[in-house]
Amino acid sequence: MNEKHSLPKSGRLFEIRFESIKGLGAQSASQILATAAVRRLNMNCVHFSSSTSEENGSVVRSFVRLSDVEKPIKDGTPIEPPDLIVVFHRSLFDHPATIAGMRAGGTLIYNSPDIEPHPALSLLPHDARIIRIDATGIARVEESKPEAVMLGVLSAVFPFLNGNSLLMSLIDEFGPENRKTAAACDGAYWRGAEEFKVLEDVAQGIDDLPLLRFGAVWGFDMAMVYGSLPKPGDAALSNNFSSQTGSMPVLKKEICLHCGLCDLICPNLCLVWSSNINGSVILNGIDYRFCQGCLRCVETCPTGAMSGVTIDDCKASVAHSAN
Numbered sequence: 001m002n003e004k005h006s007l008p009k010s011g012r013l014f015e016i017r018f019e020s021i022k023g024l025g026a027q028s029a030s031q032i033l034a035t036a037a038v039r040r041l042n043m044n045c046v047h048f049s050s051s052t053s054e055e056n057g058s059v060v061r062s063f064v065r066l067s068d069v070e071k072p073i074k075d076g077t078p079i080e081p082p083d084l085i086v087v088f089h090r091s092l093f094d095h096p097a098t099i100a101g102m103r104a105g106g107t108l109i110y111n112s113p114d115i116e117p118h119p120a121l122s123l124l125p126h127d128a129r130i131i132r133i134d135a136t137g138i139a140r141v142e143e144s145k146p147e148a149v150m151l152g153v154l155s156a157v158f159p160f161l162n163g164n165s166l167l168m169s170l171i172d173e174f175g176p177e178n179r180k181t182a183a184a185c186d187g188a189y190w191r192g193a194e195e196f197k198v199l200e201d202v203a204q205g206i207d208d209l210p211l212l213r214f215g216a217v218w219g220f221d222m223a224m225v226y227g228s229l230p231k232p233g234d235a236a237l238s239n240n241f242s243s244q245t246g247s248m249p250v251l252k253k254e255i256c257l258h259c260g261l262c263d264l265i266c267p268n269l270c271l272v273w274s275s276n277i278n279g280s281v282i283l284n285g286i287d288y289r290f291c292q293g294c295l296r297c298v299e300t301c302p303t304g305a306m307s308g309v310t311i312d313d314c315k316a317s318v319a320h321s322a323n
């Protein structure tokens with residue numbers, strides 16, 4: 001029998017909402033947390049995600065409900081007023097749904113480098129804890145994944161989650177037989193547990209934030225002809241740069257052979273092509289809304305036309321070429 005771990009408010013559910021962009025690892029983080037809760041911490045847990053089949057770059061939400069083992073969980077609905085919100089990309093604060101329903105006294109953990117807090121954070125209840133961690137930056141240095149860092153923060157902020165239990169489930173997920181991967185997870189996880197920063201005097205709200213519910217926009221009666229969608233995809237305001245690795249590819253057109261090898265390997269069909277007047281197919285660039293920063297195109301390119309750079313350098317390069 002596993003050791004019993006009690007939730008902070010015994011007898012009540014502890015509810016967590018992960019807000020992310022698909023490809024950043026929130027789904028695997030919530031899955032690892034749920035597995036650790038049931039298998040290692042002797043808790044009850046319900047876990048599900050808003051979608052598992054959307055294209056990388058689209059918004060995804062995962063939900064985890066925990067309870068003491070004596071208390072069955074009968075609620076399988078999305079979590080609207082959470083105790084904890086975990087945000088994997090700061091651009092998500094541009095949308096009010098990300099922090100909607102935040103409870104007074106709740107906790108928000110978000111992934112961001114050390115820059116000015118997003119203005120939306122001032123709306124949070126004044127007694128909410130706001131915690132920042134540069135999960136992408138740490139994961140890049142440790143050659144691990146942002147979810148390893150974010151889980152490390154969770155374990156430190158909520159001791160009932162028991163750091164070693166969470167870490168063991170993390171390593172199980174990414175292959176305990178691979179020592180290099182396990183060591184990278186270990187390093188990223190403990191850096192997350194130690195390097196997070198609590199932001200004081202940012203939250204200015206008075207009470208719980210209201211829920212955000214939208215009426216039906218599309219349905220059988222309103223669907224367009226043939227069910228076509230005028231705005232396909234749901235990439236978060238087309239401003240994602242949702243790199244799993246902290247790096248993104250950039251293309252040097254002048255040394256590209258237009259051979260198509262990068263296109264063969266890209267999992268998300270990010271590469272944009274056109275034909276020139278001779279009928280040859282040429283590579284125009286990368287559609288960053290759907291790029292997950294896996295850098296397979298960089299590894300595959302025979303000429304070095306694709307190279308991996310930091311997200312900020314990538315943004316600068318895109319801005320430069322747009323001018």
Ligand code: SF4
Nearest residue numbers: 256257259260262301
């Ligand atoms: S693999 Fe390299 S050279 Fe070939 S099309 Fe892609 S970027 Fe160009």
Ligand code: SF4
Nearest residue numbers: 266291292294295297
């Ligand atoms: S890094 Fe390259 S291969 Fe990976 S998703 Fe982006 S464009 Fe595709």
